[in-house]
Structures are given as C-alpha cells and as structure tokens.
Amino acid sequence: MSSAAVRLGTWAPGSAEWLSARSSGLGGSEIAAVLGLSPWESRFSLWHKKKGLAAPEPDNDAMRRGRLLEAVIAEWFAAEHPEYRVRRTGTWASRLRPWQVATPDRLLSAVAGRALLEIKTATDTAEWGEPGTDEVPVHYRAQVLWQLDTLGLRRAHVAVLTSGLNFREYVVDWNLAEAEVLRTAGREFLDTVERDERPDIDEHGATFRVVRELHPDIDDVEVEIEPALADRYRRAVAEHKAAEAAKQQATAEVLDALGSGRRAVVAGESIAIRVPGRGDAPPSLRPSPIRSTPQKVSAAA
Template sequence: MTPPAIPAARLLGAFDPGTPEWTAARSGLVVTATEAAAIVGLSPWRSPLSLWHDKAGTLPAEKVAPTAAMRWGTRLEPVIADAFAEAHPELHVHETGTWASLARDWQRATPDRIITPADGGPAALLEIKTSRYGDGWGEARTDQVPVTYRCQVVWQLDTLGLDLAHVVVLVAGQDYREYTITRDEGEAAFLRDRAAAFLDSIRAGNPPPIDGHPATYRTVQRLPGAVDDTVADIAPDVAETYRQALTDHRQAEDAKRAASAAVLSAMGTARRAEAAGRKVATRSTRNDGSTRALIPHPRLLTEDLAA
C-alpha cells in the first residue's frame, strides 16, 4: 500500500539497509532517529564520542556484522506488522522509507510503518521491536518503553510532524505487546537542540568528552593510527584517575568472586538459584560435575532482591 503524503516531511526513498542509497540518506551532517539517542547518551550501542567520529569522518568506516538478534528482528518485522494489522482492522498499515523534515533537512527518520485510519484522520507511526526478556518494557497499553526507543520514536514523530506512535514488541517470541507514545514538544525540542549543537561541534572540530561507554573506548582504541615508539607525558590527574579506577576494579572483582562463591556454596548441588521466587543464577558444569561458571540471570542487575 502506497504510503500517505506527510505535509511536514518529504520522502527521500525506500532503501534496503546497507545499500549505497540507504547509506547516503543517513551520511554526513544529518541525524537519524537512532542517532538522536546516542547524541544524548541514551544508546546502549553508540556513545556521543563514537558517533561524533563516525560523522566527522576521522575514522575509517567499520563494518559491524549483524547479531542474531538483529537478523531475527529484521525477519520478524513483517510478521509482527501483520499481527498488528489483524488486531486493528480499523487502520491501514503502510510500508514506508526514509524521510527528511521540511523544516530541518538534516533531521531524518525511517519509521517501520505509517498508519492511517480507514475512515480518515491523521496518520500515525508504527515502530516494531523484538526483545528476548522484555527488560525495560512496562505494562502493555502504556507508554512505558525503554528510553532508547522512546528517544527514537519522539524523533520520528517530530521529523514527520505527527502526534501519535504505536510501538509493538514481541517478547521471547510469543509475548505480543502494544504501547502508545504521543509527541511531547518538550522532549522533541530537547532532542532537536542537542542534535543541532552536536552537528555544530562537528563543524567546529570539538568532540564530546570521554565517557565510560564501551563504544567510546573502542573508538579511542582506533584513533591513534600508527603508533611510534615514544613517551607521552600525561597530566598527573589523568594518571591518578586511571590508577584509582584500576584499584576500584580489582576490589570489585574480589567482591564479585566472594559473592559468587557464597552463592555456589548456598546452592549445594542445585543447578539453579532463586531468591524469594526470583531467578538469581544458573550453574554450568564440566563433564566431571564440577562448576565451570555461575551465570547470573539477565534481569538480576535490574532487581533489588533484598527489598
């Protein structure tokens, strides 16, 4: 079904991910929906510094192989879109492409689908996700989605000048949930302002500060290029911060080993551990029955078991 006209944006085209056209639509001094979350430090995959160097072209392009979760998410997207359409016969679901805001050509978005009511009315967006455990997703029929995806959706709504988005997630391959997000002008203005400042910093050659994001460290590792056999005289406070971090890390590792040993001891011969009905960890074993590793449950870090 042909996507409807959107008065506040223009359709650049429907491009397959990874093609030259797809890359060109999101390259240079433009900001896409997924990049907006990285700019404000809310992306688990990219940091402000890593994105800055990508946009500034100071590093060679790095090819990242899609993970199994990414591949299956792509495969399942049309299936989940069909499920949404079946649940909502009052709505038309349109495939779409990459859009640019008419007010700010550098503001780009590629929503998964556009929705129009069968009896007329304003268009809305449909964003489709998959999740292994449902971490960060609240009760269905609310707006409680992970903050990274909220940034993405708010950016998409602002780019296209729309007011409503439906977000659908399939958890663990069987738990279908729907959420709705309405455009918030305060959030949209915050993201726009930060994105504009980010692009200005690229033009000025001023990268963001170093932070603890894994993507920042990977970026800094790639920055120097050829290394020469010289000595750098760094500031004492930088060296002291490094020394203290190493000390803290060693103490944390000691504490982790002690806590893991305590859990294993409390488990006895059990394969799995729970506390007050909540999953804690699973033991993997060697052929002789000894413990190979204690694997924490994925939700353990988000729960207070002592509460």
C-alpha cells in the same frame, strides 16, 4: 504529513544511500546517543562517525535478527489491527529542520488518520512496562518521538517480540516538551560536528571501540602523559581488581546459600539464577535483570 516532511527516498538501512541521506543530519536511532541514552552508541562514537573518522557499526547477529523478524512482527500487528493499512515507507526529512531525519519501520493509515509503527525484538524485558502503555525503554522512546516529530504525526505504535515469542504492543504519543528537548540537543550536537568540537571521552563501550579504531598502528615510541591521567588509570585498574574479587566472593556466597536451588530471591524479587555449565562444568550464577522505572526523554535529559 506531506506538509511537515519531505520524502528523501527508500533505501535499505545501512546501505550507502541510506548512510548518505543521514550523513549531515540525525536519524531516529541516533538521537538517543546524542542524549547519552543509547546502549549501543555514545555521543563520542556518533560524533566521529559524522566526521567520517570512524566506520559505521558492522553487521551483527542482533541486526540480522531484527531485519529477518521485522516483516513477521509487522504482519502480526496487521492481523491484530485490521483498522490499519500497514505499509512500508521511506526516509523522511523535516521541512522546518532538514537535518532531522527519520526512517520509520511502517506507516499506518486509517480513517481516523495516520500513525507510525516501530518494530522491535527484546531478549530482556526489564525496561519494558505493561503492554498497552507508553512504558518503552527510554532510548526507544527518544527514537519514536523523533520520528513523530520529523513527520508531524501524533501517535506511534511499538510492536515488540520477546525472547519468549510473546507479542506485545505499546503506544507513544507525540509530546511537545520532549520533542523540544530532542530538537535542541540534536541541533547543538550537529553544531559541535561543524565546529570540530570533539566530545569528551566517556565510559561507554562504543567510545572505547572508536578510540581503539582511531589508532590502529603501534609506533615504537614513548609518549609522556599527564601525571593525573596516569594516577586515574592506575587507580581504576586497582579498583577493577578489587571489584572483581568482591564480586567473586559474593557470587560464591550466593551459590553456597542456594545449595541445589535454582533462584535466589529477596521478598519475592529474583536476585540471581543458577544455570547449567557448559559440558562437564558445574552450574554458574547469573544475575537477574534489575527492573528499571520507565523514563520520559525530558526527565532523562
């Protein structure tokens, strides 16, 4: 590993030093956004953060939960795998591509060689496949492959604790074809940052948040916009209202069909579930997660 990567230091994720080390490069948690795969970050929002035009994501409950449970899950993994020495590691950069940065959760050492351990928590397991396989959500797969490629390692274990306190393990092996997709996409993205080529606005929630951040003030002036944009906005508003009305009607029909039942199913597949209302409110309907087929990074890109 020492020949493939150089250790930059050990800093807490989100600290000023950690952010500085990643400012001109790409970390494992960022490459999924470059590919348009991240649920939390868009290419647009990441680009603006790299340019210093948008603030880093503020700390939230999910982040705090992950930090607090990380040590517990690492200890759980160590207890299941006495063949490994499980230890903390720092932030690394590839010797061949210094802009490729990784901060794995743990480094695993054994007689057979070294590996990585990535630690996750999951409230929704729809995108997770059978334990023991490599069927992890594609954005996590991109992160793990990026870390392996940065450090020059071949295997990563992914340990996840679900909302039901179930401990699961997955194994992801380095793959050259997928690694090359990541390298190419990462380099092209950083080139757009250097050339000041802003990505297009997309439908991602992170993009919407950043656009709002970019213009915090309100000046009492009129701004002429393109007729095509005005038409698209009006059409989207109308379609949203129609979709909300259709959803409300379909929800009412499912509730009516359920009666006092709890779950709506089709051919054994859960479609929706009735959940108690708050206080004196009657039960409401919550859609069941749609189980997706695990993807490879090359296929998703």
